[in-house]
Amino acid sequence: MTTGARRRMGVEERREQLIAVALELFSQRSPEDVSIDDIASAAGISRPLVYHYFPGKHSLYEAAVRRAADELSARFVEPREGPLGARLQRVMTRYFDFVDEHGPGFTALMRGGSAAGSERATAVIDEVRRAAYGHILTHLGVRAPGPRLALVIRSWVGLAETTALTWLEDRSLPRAELELQLVHDFMALATVTAGYDEETAAVVRRVMAGEPADGPLAELASRLLVLVPQPS
Secondary structure, three states, X not given: OOOOOOOOOOHXXXXXXXXXXHHHHHHXXXXXXXXXXXXXXXXXXXXXXXXXXXXXXXXXXXXXXHHHHHHHHHOOOXXXXXXXXXXXXXXXXXXXXXXXHOHHHHHHHHHOOOOOOOHHHHHHHHHHHHHHHHHHHHHHOOOOOOHHHHHHHHHHHHHHHHHHHHHHHHOOOOHHHHHHHHHHHHHHHHHHHHOOOHHHHHHHHHHHHOOOOOOHHHHHHHHHHOOOOOOO
């Protein structure tokens, strides 16, 4: 993100520019491989000027992580309208859009590293997970889940993260297939838990009652039914 000819910027405008430049570079390479000189060159300013706005790469990385985390959290925002399966599929499409656009940066964001080695950066990532958890609760229409339903949601958020990280390693599986599979994974986790927990069972019944015959969750039900032995 080279700015071309230099021009004077206000303090906030320059900080925003440097964060945007850092995000773009971190999306192309691991933060460990990006130097202050790289950021200064891409921004079209001198190295000392970068230090004028940020004390060092760690502080700039933390600001970039915060920006990326806010954007990633926003991918889970979806109007609470229509069948849950379609809503989750749209969320997963936006989630993988972010992963696709910010590959190395997403990996560094979720796995950390020497450049990311601050507790504040780690705390920001935990905020993303909590935000995703909260958005899913909203989609389910549940305010205070019991421990089993809470475990379903937290497990699924972690599964989405792991799936995205694994996909980035070689992209050998079709992205659209994984997005749909994660929607199915959510309901599969919930359905298994429903066998042990009435709260989760009630949620599953309510969700499936609102699913159209051609929706992604109805498709999962048809895929699973063929695995159940039929009485002879």
